[in-house]
Amino acid sequence: MNWLSLAAINLTLCIATGAFAAHGLKARLSVEQMAWWQTAVGYHTTHALGLLAIGILLRFSPSLSPSLPAAGLNTSALLLQLGIVIFSGSLYAMALGAPRWFGAITPIGGLAFMAGWLWLAWAVSK
Template identity: 45%
Template structure:
């Protein structure tokens, strides 16, 4: 679990950077929107990794962080000039987030030892 917590902290760090860049370094409204959305989802799901450690849900962190990579990463890439077709994979990140939340709920449901 420790590696997931470290990766989540790194994800939070990157989210701050992309959020600041979106707020201060981007003039295109669509790029700014993508950066804001990617940052919000990255923050929420990096924090969810820490909740996963608390409720002992070991399958949730890789799902959440993979979702951050695919969902937020594709939005960040498009904001930085990647082709818009990359947006076709963004929903895969959303599915990974949903699976992570299911695993977090499952971990919370199980009696804790």
């Protein structure tokens, strides 16, 4: 997987979703829905930057550290991307009117984020 490209796409989506909320949704969303949306954008952005960092590590790690395990970095990136889809995706959906029970899957995305960062810590400690 080309994590640099996926990071760039995610970061573009972060800008688009933030601007969409500020200019297109602000008058339509409740304060609570806007808070969900902003939380989604914040976590989306943070973890898209994490994907960017992992992509850079994968691109340049052979010259920096031949022992850095690419499989561990790829697993970490996959978990961060999964977290973006589940955590931020569920909050975006709820803000747009999905049933409130939809938020029950949000913590699964949070667990994927934590697992991704821990996996990264393990991968770079080798």
